[in-house]
Amino acid sequence: MTIQLYDFWRSNAAFRVRVALALKGIPYESIEIDLLAGRQFDATYSEVNPEHVVPTLVYNGDRLSQSLAIIEYLDTIQPEPRLIPTDARERAYAQSLALVSIADSHPLSAPRVRKQLGSMFNANAATVEAWCRHWVIEGLDAYERLLARRPAAPFALGLVPTIADICIAGQIVLAELYDAKLTPFPNIIALGERCFDLAAFAEAHPYRQRGYVGH
Amino acid sequence: MTIQLYDFWRSNAAFRVRVALALKGIPYESIEIDLLAGRQFDATYSEVNPEHVVPTLVYNGDRLSQSLAIIEYLDTIQPEPRLIPTDARERAYAQSLALVSIADSHPLSAPRVRKQLGSMFNANAATVEAWCRHWVIEGLDAYERLLARRPAAPFALGLVPTIADICIAGQIVLAELYDAKLTPFPNIIALGERCFDLAAFAEAHPYRQRGYVGH
Numbered sequence: 001m002t003i004q005l006y007d008f009w010r011s012n013a014a015f016r017v018r019v020a021l022a023l024k025g026i027p028y029e030s031i032e033i034d035l036l037a038g039r040q041f042d043a044t045y046s047e048v049n050p051e052h053v054v055p056t057l058v059y060n061g062d063r064l065s066q067s068l069a070i071i072e073y074l075d076t077i078q079p080e081p082r083l084i085p086t087d088a089r090e091r092a093y094a095q096s097l098a099l100v101s102i103a104d105s106h107p108l109s110a111p112r113v114r115k116q117l118g119s120m121f122n123a124n125a126a127t128v129e130a131w132c133r134h135w136v137i138e139g140l141d142a143y144e145r146l147l148a149r150r151p152a153a154p155f156a157l158g159l160v161p162t163i164a165d166i167c168i169a170g171q172i173v174l175a176e177l178y179d180a181k182l183t184p185f186p187n188i189i190a191l192g193e194r195c196f197d198l199a200a201f202a203e204a205h206p207y208r209q210r211g212y213v214g215h
Numbered sequence: 216m217t218i219q220l221y222d223f224w225r226s227n228a229a230f231r232v233r234v235a236l237a238l239k240g241i242p243y244e245s246i247e248i249d250l251l252a253g254r255q256f257d258a259t260y261s262e263v264n265p266e267h268v269v270p271t272l273v274y275n276g277d278r279l280s281q282s283l284a285i286i287e288y289l290d291t292i293q294p295e296p297r298l299i300p301t302d303a304r305e306r307a308y309a310q311s312l313a314l315v316s317i318a319d320s321h322p323l324s325a326p327r328v329r330k331q332l333g334s335m336f337n338a339n340a341a342t343v344e345a346w347c348r349h350w351v352i353e354g355l356d357a358y359e360r361l362l363a364r365r366p367a368a369p370f371a372l373g374l375v376p377t378i379a380d381i382c383i384a385g386q387i388v389l390a391e392l393y394d395a396k397l398t399p400f401p402n403i404i405a406l407g408e409r410c411f412d413l414a415a416f417a418e419a420h421p422y423r424q425r426g427y428v429g430h
């Protein structure tokens with residue numbers, strides 16, 4: 001299969017898809033869309049993704065967006081290893097864990113949000129960082145409580161990493177980007193170590209991508 | 216089946232689940248969690264939902280959270296009418312449309328975000344409303360471009376409403392809550408009329424819920 005991924009080193013949503021592709025061993029071509037330079041608004045990319053976000057995955061002429069939808073699609077075209085369980089209850093649990101970061105935490109630190117804080121509240125760089133850190137910690141806090149209720153063994157859903165682990169690992173990446181301390185979150189630290197011990201997670205890390213310029 | 220839904224009139228995520236339950240004709244007991252009064256942080260509800268958000272759906276002793284995960288689970292326990300298509304490409308398209316609101320637009324106007332704008336930037340009520348309106352319009356704008364690329368016929372995925380229509384209808388509800396004009400979005404207006412002509416959508420509207428106190 002030929003797969004292209006519109007990608008950016010710093011994008012947490014792109015990180016999720018990079019991990020998923022690596023766990024499945026699917027080769028792909030990465031096409032950089034520099035979000036910090038505003039390349040997502042270029043006319044050529046607007047045609048690819050009218051929402052002006054990354055990632056977009058191109059497969060067989062189809063353009064797929066949104067990391068959760070892309071990862072579920074990857075489970076269809078290459079089922080092993082499965083990243084979203086087939087059992088309905090486990091599936092709902094995996095997706096709900098994933099959405100803590102995807103829907104409730106990560107959106108608050110997206111580039112467009114940081115920009116809007118500047119234009120609407122005249123927020124300086126330090127204040128914008130503090131805003132992002134606040135939401136990263138909120139997400140970590142929710143994950144820690146959820147992992148306390150059902151401990152990872154050794155991954156969030158059981159023996160193998162799933163979309164839940166991918167999103168929790170992404171939340172750890174956000175903590176690094178915004179200098180949020182992980183010390184209060186022992187369950188997350190332990191899970192993160194198990195994830196980033198795997199090459200698929202480690203090599204998808206923002207700091208390992210082409211274009212990384214420091215943070 | 217006995218289903219309980221922890222619910223709140225103003226919650227857009229709860230609106231989505233109310234529509235899904237109504238489209239499937241599944242009866243349920245609604246339990247109000249007053250988000251404006253901070254009831255989501257009560258110890259009893261923290262036990263139900265450690266993330267302190269609504270909705271939570273309780274079925275057979277299982278507690279499910281996150282509207283997208285809940286709706287997919289409802290498709291398993293009662294497949295008709297199906298709200299997330301089974302075909303992999305259509306499924307990815309439906310989910311990606313859903314996530315424009317779920318992940319990229321709606322989170323920016325959540326109660327905790329409005330509160331944080333006040334405490335961090337001393338934003339007054341009018342400024343907070345303007346912030347929310349900005350993000351509602353961004354979401355509408357993305358939907359309008361996506362619906363222009365693949366016109367609804369008559370619903371976003373075809374002949375029957377799916378999770379995509381539920382989320383676009385939810386975005387229309389947000390536009391009403393924050394006084395965002397729909398005039399620039401003819402595709403959304405037309406789709407919204409088709410949705411709210413259906414009792415399942417109309418009766419799930421925030422203004423039709425117990426506890427509605429004006430906005």
